[in-house]
Amino acid sequence: MGRGLGRAGGEDLPRFARRIVDEQIARCGVCPPQAECGAENKAGQDGEPEASARQLAQDGLTGPLGNLKIVARDERSVTPQSEDFADWYNDVIFRAELVDRGPVRGSMVIRPYGYRIWELLQADLDGRIKATGHQNAYFPLLIPQSYMQREAEHVEGFAPELFTVTHAGGKELEEPLVIRPTSETIIGEMMAKWISSHRDLPLLLNQWANVLRWEMRPRMFLRTSEFLWQEGHTAHATAAEATAETMLALSFYQDVAVEIAALASVPGEKTPGERFAGAERTFTVEAMMRDGRALQAGTSHLMGTNFAAAFGITYAGESGTAELCHTTSWGMSTRMVGGVVMTHGDDKGLVLPPALAPYQVVVVPIGRGEQAETVSFAATELAGRLRRAGIRTHVDDRPQVSPGFKFNDWEMRGVPLRLELGPRDLAAGTALMSRRLNYQQPGAGKEAIPIDAAPDLLAAELASFQAMLARRAADFRDEHTAVVSSWPEFTAAVAVGWALALHCGEHACEDEIKAETAATPRCIPLAGEPEQGACIRCGKPSAYGKRVIFARAY
RNA sequence: CGGGGUGUAGCGCAGCUUGGCAGCGCGCUUCGUUCGGGACGAAGAGGCCGCCGGUUCAAAUCCGGCCACCCCGACCA
Numbered sequence: 176m177g178r179g180l181g182r183a184g185g186e187d188l189p190r191f192a193r194r195i196v197d198e199q200i201a202r203c204g205v206c207p208p209q210a211e212c213g214a215e216n217k218a219g220q221d222g223e224p225e226a227s228a229r230q231l232a233q234d235g236l237t238g239p240l241g242n243l244k245i246v247a248r249d250e251r252s253v254t255p256q257s258e259d260f261a262d263w264y265n266d267v268i269f270r271a272e273l274v275d276r277g278p279v280r281g282s283m284v285i286r287p288y289g290y291r292i293w294e295l296l297q298a299d300l301d302g303r304i305k306a307t308g309h310q311n312a313y314f315p316l317l318i319p320q321s322y323m324q325r326e327a328e329h330v331e332g333f334a335p336e337l338f339t340v341t342h343a344g345g346k347e348l349e350e351p352l353v354i355r356p357t358s359e360t361i362i363g364e365m366m367a368k369w370i371s372s373h374r375d376l377p378l379l380l381n382q383w384a385n386v387l388r389w390e391m392r393p394r395m396f397l398r399t400s401e402f403l404w405q406e407g408h409t410a411h412a413t414a415a416e417a418t419a420e421t422m423l424a425l426s427f428y429q430d431v432a433v434e435i436a437a438l439a440s441v442p443g444e445k446t447p448g449e450r451f452a453g454a455e456r457t458f459t460v461e462a463m464m465r466d467g468r469a470l471q472a473g474t475s476h477l478m479g480t481n482f483a484a485a486f487g488i489t490y491a492g493e494s495g496t497a498e499l500c501h502t503t504s505w506g507m508s509t510r511m512v513g514g515v516v517m518t519h520g521d522d523k524g525l526v527l528p529p530a531l532a533p534y535q536v537v538v539v540p541i542g543r544g545e546q547a548e549t550v551s552f553a554a555t556e557l558a559g560r561l562r563r564a565g566i567r568t569h570v571d572d573r574p575q576v577s578p579g580f581k582f583n584d585w586e587m588r589g590v591p592l593r594l595e596l597g598p599r600d601l602a603a604g605t606a607l608m609s610r611r612l613n614y615q616q617p618g619a620g621k622e623a624i625p626i627d628a629a630p631d632l633l634a635a636e637l638a639s640f641q642a643m644l645a646r647r648a649a650d651f652r653d654e655h656t657a658v659v660s661s662w663p664e665f666t667a668a669v670a671v672g673w674a675l676a677l678h679c680g681e682h683a684c685e686d687e688i689k690a691e692t693a694a695t696p697r698c699i700p701l702a703g704e705p706e707q708g709a710c711i712r713c714g715k716p717s718a719y720g721k722r723v724i725f726a727r728a729y
Numbered sequence: 730c731g732g733g734g735u736g737u738a739g740c741g742c743a744g745c746u747u748g749g750c751a752g753c754g755c756g757c758u759u760c761g762u763u764c765g766g767g768a769c770g771a772a773g774a775g776g777c778c779g780c781c782g783g784u785u786c787a788a789a790u791c792c793g794g795c796c797a798c799c800c801c802g803a804c805c806a
Binding site (some may be wrong): 250251262361470471472473476576578581607 | 754764797800
């Protein structure tokens, strides 16, 4: 872990060690801040290179303080969230083997364990999409550049992030191609071709695809140059039907976020400044992360007739006149994986909701020599029974790896439940169960469960684990959301979480708020009560008739 | 694009100030002993020191240039 010691960027080790020592001394309350508590405490004077700061840190510092003990963080553990959330996040996703860096800036290799999480989410969402009459299709990655230019706002919005292909087959292309940043244009073009009558409507399409956007500041899962997503695209005869579709898609996202990913998300509408490029209205589900920031977990756009006009998506109505279609688009991406990490994870690593856990239960057989075979056999047999009961189960029978290592390893990887199975358990007909975390009863230990009843028991445990995570996330969100009516309250709220505030809706005012607090309007919650009043910042009348969630966002 | 960093073994780093056989920890390989919370011993393998140029008898180290990546902001799922 390059940053495993929690050093500030660029801070060298001697400086780091000295800072920690200084902080410890300052905290000890006995010595003055600059006191030299014994020679060993001089972890480095200014300008003096410190050859053995690491050694010193490992050995710990002792001296007159007695209680002063500095120990470098074990390289096997992660940066604590409280110390640096961004470092924690990076440590966890790499250590849990969700992801690796690609060779190109901002690119990401999704490793099998991470990809499985995505597959599980994908399978659930795909089921919801299909169950409501949508059909999957696939459209090309390459789009003629001219397509992007047909919808004015759309071009403007995406131009800065486009990858453009200028050469193919060794020759310069007459018309450059763009790699899709999203597929409204090419799907619009095809819709125009396929729709001619009101009988062709609604057209309900979805595609699972990769898209590419050049991002100035990539973050694994949250903002990579290339990402995987689902994009729904539909065309309707009336605005009312399109609006209903937009809300239906939003409900997929809210349900997946809460029921499957156990996120604490809030469905709402984007303010005009945050709207999708080319949309009339944009809806979103915004989820609170464990550092109090907001993550847009899915969006659903009502396009009105903007794209229909740009691409000629028209239909003959019952009276025979040509009418513009009303279209929608909506998407959820691999960003969700990052949202899961940042919602549930802790200093021991990932915590996965059972619905998305590649392994819901890991069985660790314990025993060596003659016992090994018996235990291993029993573990395999138990795993088979759990799998037949629909529980994703893994037996960790790696030899030469100690049980303690396995415990920590699977905790890092977020497995909800672990079973230890050793000779003592076998003799008693039980297995030792541990939960990845115990909300509201921290410290609750291992529990012996009867092997015979394991499938039912564990299924119930998984269900309650899932529910517990969702509740815990929602509690956290509620505890970190403040209804504010003054500027000081606002700044205090967005420093640690979300603020519900009235706002004038003006861009200049949003910009000022962002410049001062880094917070932006995330959404106008659908469930918000009507309320009038003065803008939290400038005092002008509120624009939306409801409170707006302001937060620092990913 | 602005600011701050870093490039040395698979990973994390030291060495550079003051040029002189390329090191440490983890991991990896083999053997043995271990296994209920990150095991231990012994023996090994592993390097265009980011790239190009310069200075020098000699460059990881000094000088010049370039490149890449990471972190913090502005853009965004």
